[in-house]
Amino acid sequence: MSGEAVKVVVRCRPMNQREKDLKSDNIVKIDSQKNTAQLICPDEPDQPPKSFTFDGAYGMDSNTETVYSDVGFPLVESVCEGYNGTVFAYGQTGCGKSFTMQGNAAQKGMIPRAFEHIFEAVSTDTSKKYLIRASYLEIYNENVRDLLGKDNKTNLDLHEHPEKGVYVNSLSWHECKQVADCDKLMDKGNKNRSVGATLMNADSSRSHSIFTINVEMCEQDNEGEEHYRAGKLNLVDLAGSERQSKTGATGDRLKEATKINLSLSALGNVISALVDGKSKHVPYRDSKLTRLLQDSLGGNTKTLMIAALSPAADNYEETLSTLRYANRAKNIKNKPKINEDPKDAMLRELQEEIKILKLQLAGQAPIQAISIAKQKPIYLSLHLIKLRLPKNGLKKEQRPKTTIYFR
């Protein structure tokens, strides 16, 4: 495959202390050989579990290193070669999303591993000059804020530039010379993020955030000419809830909840709209998140989604919802199809030609070298139709002309 499809993996975290104390049942079964996740309904334990297959499935005892080498590595590798890559982290509040992405002292997360990977690749390749820069932004209530800028309260505008793609006006970019620089930027940005403490989770993200690493490389060819290329890695942390149903008109939910989900559901809208493909215009504005990541969803980007799951029985419905969401992302092609007019004029033309060739072979038509004279154009056989319309059926000025020419 040319790698344009979205890869989706799921990872189930171990029981946390609260769930252990409550003696929660484990209802998620991961088979990392078959890449399946099975979910048992706690109310109907005898029923066959719901089963989902992904591009990867990682259980409680998995470590982030494996996840990274399986799915993270190839993606980051292509970034270093000048392609774009996007990693989405998705999951309900408290499902171990940050653990997988950021990691902790015991296990390094996907993000620090990606940093190390990039700098290692860069330092071993002396044939090119590299410039690595990073930016960090969050989308909160449909406002885009620079988490690393001097003023992180200003709402920044998006701009679609014909040559440069979508960019955020006056977003700050910071040069990174080593892994520690990236870590520092990430830490700094995280402090500025809208993280809210809820009873369920000490810090649940209230906003979407995108950390972007831009790898620009400059290479001299044999004639001494310089060639520039740039790869981009987007690390997207999706806000921890998908509570809002779609359509522009939202119920009078809290403004905050509404907006968080506006982005998430619009992402779903994009995906569903792509399946549909019918000629129509839906006048809803795409969310900022969707617009910012449109080259990940409709351009040449490798896209990976990591969905985090909780094993506990009391999260059954939410876990099921996450699995369904992930499954949707996997099943549905994220690239819009090229619309070609289903006119088969070309085909019919060729079929005519074949007919004549066959006649020639059978000796029923004079043999000539192929020339344009023989290709009978379809629309020269114009149909002449006469429309017989009821005399009183139409108002005078609306009465159609009686003769129509067409192909």
Next chain:
Amino acid sequence: MKYEPSRPSKHSFSEVLNDQGGISSLIFHLIGKNTTPDMNDLNLIKEKYNEYINLYYIESRKDPEEEPYKTKYQARTLIENLINNSDKQISFKIENDSEFICSDEQKHLLEKYEYFYSKIEPICQSKFSKSSKSFLIEKLFEFNLAKNFIETEEVEFGERLLSKLVKELDDLKNDKNIEEYNPLFYNLKLSSFNELVFVWSSRSNYKKCLNLVQTIEEIYECYKINSSKNYLNSEECKFGTIPFDPSELILLNKNLNLKKRRDNFEALYTHSLFFFAQIYGKLDEKEKSANYCQLTLQRQIDEHNEIIDNLNGNPDEYEEILKSKSLNEQPQERVLFNPLDWATHAAALSQYYVCEGDFATARHCLCCAEAILDKLNSSEEKRNEERLKEQTASIRRCWGKYGIELLKISKTRLILSTDQPDQRALLADYDRPSKFHFNLPTQLYNLEKCEKNAITSNIALDFEQAKQIFLKAQKILNEIKEVFILDGYVSDHCEIIRDLSDLYSYLIFYESDLERKCKMQKRRLDLLQPVCDDISSQFYLTIKRQLLFDIGTIYSELVDLKTDIFREKREKNELSKEKSAQSIIKINQLAKSSIDHFNQFLDTMKVQPERKVLPEQFDDHNIRPALLAKFYLGRLYSKIIAVEPSKRLENIKETLDNYTYICDYCDKEMRAGRHLAMDQMINEYNACKEMIVFLPAQMEKLRTLI
């Protein structure tokens, strides 16, 4: 006085009236004992409850980002305390207030209030060992608590609490007859179900939602049966249904009248309908979903008629008005009315009807959307002008699609009708009316004026009619192109450009003159080419591919048109030798341009190493476009006019290579057990397969000429 369930009677009510004593008069005797003297004072309970509502709905808005639920948690503690410390035997009583019972309406209201409490008293006692008053107050609190849990991301607990609540309310029925719904908690029950639908739909469990939808419809049906339309007189108050406000489970609200209570209840149901629309949408039951959308929109118009009457420039203002409503009633989640949103929804809905081929209904939706937009845009007190301008343009884009689709369907139907003896079928839908009408205020929306000026809803039967559709749609698209300029709105701009090009392509069908057909094709190129050259294929890969494919196709069509003109003229001996040579050069140039663009299109699919080769396997969605591009290439090489046999041989070789590629690709995929390529390309495959047999023979013949 001993509690006796009884029909409401003038007698018991007059006792209330006559009791002008200092303390509130007790109609029913207290059974059991008071736990905390505080907690059976209804006024005090009401006060506490208002405190909760104020915390939850108003104060919580000020919570800092780091502690998003701070006040909600605080409110939660408060309501939990209320539930835990509640008195199980709070007696039914009505405040002594002569002002309150000054009208017949109020009189009937009180009777009912009393009657419906008395009706459930025995069941409450036997099933829950509580007085009906205590029980219902508890349910009101539990509803609020459940909502609190759901809102603060502890959905599971909230949902269970709600499910238990609605079940207990059901248990109050004497039998399961649906007409037994008690108006005291019509509102509370519908609110609870709405909340449950919300929970289950956010869990994407739509099957479950459908069951809830059914119950909600039953509740509403039952309410409707028991209430007449003529709801403002006191008779109606006597015999019809009064959907009491949930907060009235504590104390009657003097500020509410029957109309207000019913309006609130209807608004609640509008919210349900809005959920239904989404659920059916998710279940891919498009027609049902569209119907519920339309109902929601219609009810919004009915509910907010006075707002629409006085529209001015700031669409958000009305949200603010609605938000600032007093908290005296149970705050209710309404489908907020924002005129700009309304117009957006109506326009989006139009696209559904366009897809269904119902242009009359689509046009009505679009005209209504435009009427609202006109009003908003013509106001002098515009705020948020940028957003209004963008959204207006975005909504008007729907007309472009409408025009394209109408021309497209016209074309299809005309072609179909050629095979049919009776062409009157073409006129079957002529002047068919819209499925529904939104009741916009007449000064805002003049049906005659709006719809007469808009694009017709009838299919085009000849060039003149097609041209009318074309011109109107083109005018709108050209206007909004100025809003969505390329630098800043690349995706939107490209879409609009492509729409304009599509419009031409359908108009061309109606044009019979070949030269004029050519001119229109050139217009399409003038639209697409500059944009295609300007945009980066790294960031707008899909758009770029689409444009390259479009341009390749247009050049190919030009090749055909020019070839036909050439042939026609030659047959009529109108061509001098010189002119003839010129025409051939032109045709070959066009073929070359087409080939160029299809090659560029295929280049965007190329992969490592160095992005120079086509992939072994295309992504599923690219298979047909890529192979079709190959097919075009094959055809185009066979259309190049060459005199020297060596040149001709070269071209046939190219044709052969391209056809072979298509066949090899499909065969290879089949061998690997993948049918998609073959399924999608079967007709082209068969034709290519035959050509592969013929072409080498031709090449052989040409070689003898060299």
